[in-house]
Amino acid sequence: xxxxxxxxxxxxxYYKMLLTYENPVKFLFAVFLSATKxxxxxxxxxxGYKLIFHPSAISINYYLNKKAxxxxxxxxxxxxxxxxxxxxxxANIGALALKAKSIVKNGKVxxxxxHPKTFSYLK
Numbered sequence: 001x002x003x004x005x006x007x008x009x010x011x012x013x014y015y016k017m018l019l020t021y022e023n024p025v026k027f028l029f030a031v032f033l034s035a036t037k038x039x040x041x042x043x044x045x046x047x048g049y050k051l052i053f054h055p056s057a058i059s060i061n062y063y064l065n066k067k068a069x070x071x072x073x074x075x076x077x078x079x080x081x082x083x084x085x086x087x088x089x090x091a092n093i094g095a096l097a098l099k100a101k102s103i104v105k106n107g108k109v110x111x112x113x114x115h116p117k118t119f120s121y122l123k
Contacts, residue, residue, distance in 0.1 A: 021064065030060045039063075046095070047073070048102030054093050054121040062095065073099045083107040090114070094122045 021027040033039040034055040042053035044062050053059045061068045076099055080086060084107045086100035091111035101109045113119040 023064070027060075027064060030063050033063075034060055046099070049095075049098040051093070051095055051098060052121075056093060056118065056121060058092055058095070059121075069095065072096055076100055076103060080104055080107075086110070088112065091122055092118055097122075 018024045018027065030039075030053075033042060033053065037055055039053040039055050039059065042063070044051040044053055044059070046062070051059070051062060053063055073096070076086075076096065080100055080103040082103070082105045084104045086097070086104055086107070086109045088094075088097045088100065088109070088111045091097050091113045094111050094113075097109050097111035111122055113122045
């Protein structure tokens with residue numbers, strides 16, 4: 001298979017993927033922000049907390065979808081109470097830890113992330 005055909009196949013694959021998004025232009029903008037690291041100047045407002053748009057796939061998901069991981073957040077809202085302790089192992093960028101902190105107020109939240117780059121976003 002020649003290189004041109006391979007490139008066209010990749011472009012076709014990405015084009016089909018792009019069409020799956022509700023707002024393809026916003027998706028392209030999010031990818032641009034992430035790739036240029038301009039995303040760090042964007043804040044994603046969630047219920048009870050704000051999240052910095054880090055150059056990561058999960059940040060893009062939060063940026064594009066206001067209901068991203070809302071099921072997880074709803075469970076935290078039902079389980080946690082003020083002054084509780086919440087431990088998030090595999091915290092990624094810390095969205096659920098931030099949600100937990102908005103609930104437990106003066107309680108304690110511990111967020112652990114093993115991947116060095118993702119941990120730098122968590123900090």
